[in-house]
Amino acid sequence: MTNTDQHKRTAPAASPFQLVKLLSWSFFVLIVGFNLMLSIFLADYARHTLMKKQEEFALLLAENLNHQIFQRFTLPTLIGFGRIELRQKAQFERLDKTVRSTIHSFHVIEVRIYDFEQTVAYSTNAALVGLEGLAGHTVKAAMDTGQHSFEVINFNPTYRAFLRPELEKGSAIMRTVYTLRAERRLDTPERTGPIIGVLEFTQDITDVYSTVLNFQRIIILSSLLSSLGLFFMLLLMIRRADRLAAQRTREKEMLERDLHQSEKMASMGRMVSGIAHEIRNPLGIIRSSAELLLGKSRREDPKSSHTRILQAIFDESKRLSRTVNEFLDYARPKAPRLEPVDVTQVLDQMAVFLESKLQQQEVELAREYAPGVLIMADRDLIYRAFYNLVANALEALNGPGKIRISVNAAAGQVMVNIEDSGTGFAPETLEKLRDPFFTTKDSGTGLGLTIVDTILGGHGAQMHLGNNPEGGARVEIIFPAAKAG
Template structure:
């Protein structure tokens, strides 16, 4: 169930990352389109204003410098006459000189070209745009951008050829423009302006916007993807920890159930064992009345009942750990009492005892339980030594102010392969062991707020390190 949830969570995170990329890209394209369209509209508005000012100036110059003098001198205007045409062309060229005007035409009411910047078009019919009558009626249509290149292809054809985009405008040609008075229309003025260069600048601006937006989108998406991947790793780690905790919880529940069963069985066994042991001891006291073979059998019964009784006590101690007291305990005093009891046994087996214990090492806890923990460690060390050897006990305060006790023996040390399992209940490397010695020690030390560490000594042998909270004797 945890794996399914993990897969769903990670799949959701990945879907979120790609969905965010899609949203960012769509937002970027929409923003770039909006900005570029605004730039295009700005360009068109600017060109409209330019042409409007140009037409007003051209209309004024034509009326002042050509129409009025020509009418006064000849009585009428006839642009077919070369002299009049050249005079008008001179006026027009003086106005549009240096300006990006591709072509300029003037139409009369017969839709005939009355004037053109291209002299060959003079007098021709059929060149007029469809909405010429609207302009001759005094209306001014909106200028249009004309191009033979589709707008969507233009960004891919940079640089653009000349006259790729032209602005076409039609304006009514009037007499002198007096403010507040509408003068009659004299013709229609057609302007064609090449705006390819300006349009290229708009396209370049649009390209910069798109590229910058895409780059920012990629950066944002990369950051978002990194955050999502980090969240995935954190989520995966947490799920893994939850799974391990669940496994450990199931294991602890099984151990607790097994412990309750074992405690119940051990409790039922302990009473009959006590009767067997006491009966064997009673019969041994009457050995003068029985033969040697029977005495050996009774001795075996007594020894095995003692061993079984100790095993039963171990099971009970582990299955039903006692809540420690909170007395002030002198570690030195506990070790003195323990070594006074074990020193003779150690000497009998050829084991030398070495001590290096600092004074005034006090802890809060249960003296009897700590005695039991130290006893189990020393007995394990003595049993691990085959023949002559030593047991070294050191005790002091570490850098964190904890009471540190180290028990080192000269035996073969811990098997590195078995080291991670030595604190597991019922795991043993001894043929006749229960596997509860070190787990009981760990349970006692943990109940006192301490830690137990197992490793091999620098020069060999097994090293058991106990770390307990220090309680100064002056503490209340």
């Protein structure tokens, strides 16, 4: 059973959930988009409605101004003086009194009346009377067509006004331009008299504009909050479904991996049994005979060619014996006999055994732990696991360096870290290092980490392989702590 076959079986199981996840996110995006579009439409409609009401109010005020000016100033002035001449103080004061009494309490900032030469004939700001060039294009258009117009001026950008909780007075004004006529009835839209000027006034509509902004804020925030509520509901559902799917996928992968491993172990066990039966006994005879002859040759002539040949035979027989033992350990793993073991004592025992090799290679071994850390383990098996890991670190250093071993106990777990100052694991090989017979070295069977992983698995421990940020390999082993008593 290959990894490709395994992937093909697990991929279809994940596909339906990926489709559901995609549809869920797509549905969420559509809901958010629809809510935002609806909120923008409602907010704009509310703004348009309130502004329309304000324009109607301004139009009524303009009509009332026109009526009051005509009834209380124009007619009496024509009767009393025969002509209108605002340069006369009495006429100006009469018009000013009429205008101010009409606009009182209507938040009017300024009133101007332009004559046919588009000169300011009257203004509540006396300094502007008689000035030319102040009439805008709307005044000219009103003079030509007789149509009134409205213009809203915001002194704050829309986005800035939206973010400010309160607006200062005068932040938004409405300018109304209205044709001033000689005679006009309030109950009919028909104009009955000629144009005698153009009336322009500005109103402070900050309060109305603030009401519009508050309503827009309520609509948009309600839309966002409802969208966020939906988002979190979908997120919780997706995460829950994702966890369930991931758990089922992991369980399926574990079952398939265990089945694959069991098949492999059974096949390997049969093969190794035959190999061991055929090789182990003759190999033992060769090794013991080579050792006996080597000892004799060393005593007679240590530098002879016979001694060198016997030394090579003895070394190779030992290496082949270790290889056979590795095959046997992999094919027929020993069941651990669990008992409380001080893991620091096992590490100290291993350090003493490797002391001469560490000195020979000029490698510093830093042990950072306190004694008395208990785990449930088989002392011989975890000794071998630790030995293999540190031996691998020594081979990776291939010269002077540093190996650091630390032990930490917390939250019912014991964590053993073995780090070295070498080049670390190649990222592309990290996933394959536990695979049987996979090796990055020119020699070796590729069973070392596999046997370590098997031993630790029998102890309920987890092994994580990785690299340190500052360089070097890192092996993290997590044991369940031994229960007190």
